[in-house]
Each structure stands twice: as structure tokens, then as C-alpha cells.
Amino acid sequence: MYNPKSLKAEEFIDHEEVLASIEYGEKYKNNVEVIDEIIEKAKLRKGLNHREASVLLACEIPEKINEVYELAEQIKKDFYGNRIVLFAPLYLSNYCVNGCVYCPYHRQNKHITRKKLSQEDIAREVIALQDMGHKRIAIESGEDPVMNPIEYILESIKTIYSIKHKNGSIRRVNVNIAATTVENYRKLKEAGIGTYVLFQETYNKESYEKLHPTGPKHDYAYHTEAMDRAMQGGIDDVGLGVLFGLESYKYEFAALLMHAEHLEAVYGVGPHTISVPRIKPADDIDPNAFDNAISDDIFEKICACIRVAVPYTGMIISTRESKAVREKVLRLGVSQISGGSRTSVGGYCEPEPEDENSAQFEVSDRRTLDEVVRWLMENGYIPSFCTACYREGRTGDRFMRLCKNGQIQNCCHPNALMTLQEYLEDYASPETKEIGETLINREINNIPKEKVRRIVKENLVNIKNGQRDFRL
Ligand code: SF4
Numbered sequence: 358m359y360n361p362k363s364l365k366a367e368e369f370i371d372h373e374e375v376l377a378s379i380e381y382g383e384k385y386k387n388n389v390e391v392i393d394e395i396i397e398k399a400k401l402r403k404g405l406n407h408r409e410a411s412v413l414l415a416c417e418i419p420e421k422i423n424e425v426y427e428l429a430e431q432i433k434k435d436f437y438g439n440r441i442v443l444f445a446p447l448y449l450s451n452y453c454v455n456g457c458v459y460c461p462y463h464r465q466n467k468h469i470t471r472k473k474l475s476q477e478d479i480a481r482e483v484i485a486l487q488d489m490g491h492k493r494i495a496i497e498s499g500e501d502p503v504m505n506p507i508e509y510i511l512e513s514i515k516t517i518y519s520i521k522h523k524n525g526s527i528r529r530v531n532v533n534i535a536a537t538t539v540e541n542y543r544k545l546k547e548a549g550i551g552t553y554v555l556f557q558e559t560y561n562k563e564s565y566e567k568l569h570p571t572g573p574k575h576d577y578a579y580h581t582e583a584m585d586r587a588m589q590g591g592i593d594d595v596g597l598g599v600l601f602g603l604e605s606y607k608y609e610f611a612a613l614l615m616h617a618e619h620l621e622a623v624y625g626v627g628p629h630t631i632s633v634p635r636i637k638p639a640d641d642i643d644p645n646a647f648d649n650a651i652s653d654d655i656f657e658k659i660c661a662c663i664r665v666a667v668p669y670t671g672m673i674i675s676t677r678e679s680k681a682v683r684e685k686v687l688r689l690g691v692s693q694i695s696g697g698s699r700t701s702v703g704g705y706c707e708p709e710p711e712d713e714n715s716a717q718f719e720v721s722d723r724r725t726l727d728e729v730v731r732w733l734m735e736n737g738y739i740p741s742f743c744t745a746c747y748r749e750g751r752t753g754d755r756f757m758r759l760c761k762n763g764q765i766q767n768c769c770h771p772n773a774l775m776t777l778q779e780y781l782e783d784y785a786s787p788e789t790k791e792i793g794e795t796l797i798n799r800e801i802n803n804i805p806k807e808k809v810r811r812i813v814k815e816n817l818v819n820i821k822n823g824q825r826d827f828r829l
């Protein structure tokens with residue numbers, strides 16, 4: 358029985374309700390009156406429920422799809438302006454006891470090189486990331502209670518925060534590790550993590566169990582209820598995501614929104630971010646073996662529909678996507694992207710020799726961070742290295758309140774300009790720096806409050822004179 362307030366996975370992601378939502382979408386997908394009503398509701402910028410959003414996703418009327426895209430673009434502008442936050446993944450270990458059939462780290466894969474970074478290795482990787490200009494990273498690790506216990510993850514976080522190389526520092530560590538206990542989530546919170554991210558992979562229990570035949574991840578309920586335990590452990594910023602391509606995208610979409618509604622109903626805080634990865638080629642993995650692979654057009658439609666359904670939730674894409682796809686979805690709602698990523702363990706210090714392979718998936722976007730920053734600016738975006746909120750205690754419902762009433766913009770925009778200025782001073786190529794200086798000079802006039810504008814101008818001068826880490 359569907360119950361968004363239940364703490365049981367099979368009740369807040371009730372299979373029958375997901376199917377009923379898909380059916381609802383199919384029933385009204387060509388009904389202009391119903392679609393118009395839903396679009397009008399979405400224009401209020403308070404979001405849509407999973408059934409309403411399923412109608413927009415199913416809609417096949419080109420003019421109405423265009424309207425949804427235009428609204429997604431407008432909501433993106435209203436909530437996120439033209440800023441894009443940058444981050445990089447850091448792979449700590451690819452030892453894993455699970456048997457996920459779509460991931461090359463699965464235990465049975467004997468031809469992948471298994472690696473685990475020591476604390477010295479991590480320090481070297483962090484210096485390499487800092488030398489690129491990164492301030493925000495997401496650590497990733499396979500699940501292995503012996504090789505990667507929670508103590509290893511906690512020690513790694515400590516190491517990452519402790520490294521200060523030249524003007525560099527990692528100011529926010531997001532964590533993407535396997536579902537764990539309330540106790541361990543509490544420890545992660547105490548270690549000062551930003552967002553806890555866990556991809557559901559698929560919400561369909563039957564498919565989930567087939568795709569995760571062995572290992573602790575096989576337990577659908579334990580995995581699906583992980584965000585509840587994270588919240589109970591005090592982590593109030595959590596990131597959802599599904600791996601599109603494993604199941605029918607309409608199923609995943611409806612269930613993903615049900616998960617967001619569940620968190621909102623029980624904890625009063627929806628997800629901080631939603632990631633939209635798609636299955637990609639990797640060692641031992643052929644995406645064509647999965648018959649639910651989605652086209653670029655459908656992928657864009659999913660991004661636009663998520664944007665209008667949960668306007669206040671950040672949306673993330675990774676280097677799995679090509680430059681062309683990234684260009685499109687940035688407009689439609691994505692607010693965070695990775696740049697200059699390496700998806701192999703230790704890949705920032707040493708590119709892998711040809712006969713070795715420890716990457717989780719193939720990267721489609723191989724540009725350097727400097728190239729990504731320049732490309733963003735050339736496309737009218739402000740690349741942002743901001744990490745201010747969690748450091749200022751703006752997390753959970755406090756953050757969501759500011760987000761929902763739009764006040765967060767008063768922090769995001771100035772912080773983007775100040776962190777970009779730091780990047781330009783310390784890491785940018787001359788060409789990128791020139792474009793960036795022009796952009797900052799132009800954008801500074803768009804800060805509405807005079808007092809804030811004055812403070813930011815002063816800080817920009819201070820940054821040029823060598824001071825760092827200003828934030829609102
Ligand atoms: S997806 Fe995660 S849990 Fe599954 S095999 Fe890969 S690293 Fe392990």
C-alpha cells in the first residue's frame with residue numbers, strides 16, 4: 358500500500374503506485390487541457406507530484422514539450438541564474454564485494470586492476486586536484502568491509518581536508534559510498550561531509566535483485582532506506598540518483614520523485630541533489646546488453662521534467678555525458694557538473710598504463726578543467742567553485758527554506774564571482790583568465806544590493822592581492 362510517510366521501502370516506493378503513475382501519464386499524455394493545468398501548476402515553482410510529472414514526461418505533443426522545456430529553462434534561471442558549480446570525483450578504492458552486473462568493479466571481474474589508495478596516495482591525488490583548481494570533490498569507493506571499512510573512509514576524509522597545497526584546499530567533501538548504518542552515517546556527519554550521495558540504480562525491486570545478484574547490495578530494502586538512516590544519523594543533505602538504462606525510464610522517473618516526496622514528507626527536507634547518470638561502456642560491460650538504454654532526446658526530456666518537478670533540487674551530470682549533451686541539459690536544468698575527471702583509482706597523479714584498467718566507466722568528456730571553465734564562460738555561464746553553504750551551517754531545512762524562497766541567489770551569485778576570481782588568479786590559462794575577468798566585471802553589476810556589491814568588489818581586490826576564501 359502506497360504511503361509516502363512509511364519508513365518501509367516497499368511502501369514509499371510502492372510498485373503499484375509507480376505503475377499507476379505510468380498509466381496516468383499514458384492516459385493524459387495527449388490531453389491538452391490536463392497538460393496545460395499541470396504546466397500552470399509548475400509555473401508556480403512549487404514543484405509537481407510524481408503523477409503530474411509523469412504526464413509531462415509521457416507527453417508527445419511537440420508544442421507542449423517545448424513549453425515544458427521553456428519553463429525548465431526559466432525555472433533554472435530563476436533558481437540558479439547562470440551559475441554552474443564544478444566538482445570532481447575522487448576514486449579511493451575499487452575493491453568491492455558486490456556483484457552489480459552493470460559495473461566493472463563487480464567482484465567476479467578478474468581482469469580489472471584492483472587498487473586502494475593509501476593516505477599518502479590520497480594526499481598526492483588531492484594535491485593534483487587542488488593544482489587543477491578544484492575545491493569540491495565527491496569521494497567514491499566500492500563496498501568492501503575488509504578493504505574499505507568506515508574507518509578507512511573517515512581517515513581519508515580527514516586527510517583530504519588537511520591538505521593545503523599552495524593556495525589550494527578542498528572545502529567540501531561529498532561522499533558516495535555504499536548504504537550503511539545510522540551509526541556510520543553519524544560518523545560521516547561528524548567528519549564534516551557535505552552531501553551523502555547514493556544512487557538507487559533502479560527502483561524496480563525485481564530488476565534490482567537481478568542486477569545485484571550477490572553481496573550486501575542485493576538487499577533492496579536496506580539500500581532504498583539508506584537515506585532514511587542517513588537522515589537519522591544527522592546528515593540532512595542527501596543526493597538521489599538512478600542509473601538510467603537499467604529499467605524503463607518512466608518507472609525510474611516516477612519512483613525517483615516518490616523518493617523525493619518521501620524525504621519531504623518524513624523529514625521536511627527533499628533531496629539536496631539529483632544525479633542523472635546513464636549506463637556507459639566499461640570493462641566487462643556492454644551498454645547494449647541493457648535494453649532500456651535511453652536516447653539523448655529522452656535524456657533531455659527527463660532533465661527538463663525533473664527541473665520543473667523539483668525546482669529547488671540541484672541536478673548533477675558527470676563526465677559520462679558528451680560535451681554536446683552537456684550543452685543541452687545545462688540549459689534545461691543541470692546545476693552541477695564534474696570537470697577534468699578521472700574515473701580510475703589514482704588517476705589524477707598517474708594516467709593508467711595501457712595494460713591496466715581500474716576505471717569505473719569510460720569518460721566521454723575528456724577536456725581539462727581549464728577547458729571546461731572556458732567553455733562554460735563562452736556559453737554564458739559563471740563557473741562556480743563555491744562551497745559556502747555547508748561551511749556556513751546552511752544545510753537541511755535551513756538551506757531548503759532559502760532555496761525555496763529564492764534568497765539563496767543572494768549568496769550563490771557573489772560567491773560564484775569570488776571563487777571564480779580565485780580560480781583565475783591561481784590556476785587559469787591566460788586565455789581563460791582574460792575571458793573570466795571580463796565576465797566578472799560584467800556580472801558584478803548584476804548584484805542587486807549595493808552593500809553586497811561593495812563587499813564583493815572589495816573582496817575581489819583582496820583576492821587579487823593574495824587573500825583567499827571569502828564567502829557569504
Ligand atoms: S556499483 Fe558500487 S557496489 Fe556495485 S560493483 Fe560497482 S562499486 Fe561495487
Ligand code: SF4
Pocket residue numbers: 442741743744745746747765768769770772
Ligand atoms: S551559496 Fe550555497 S547553494 Fe549557492 S553555490 Fe554556494 S554552496 Fe551552493
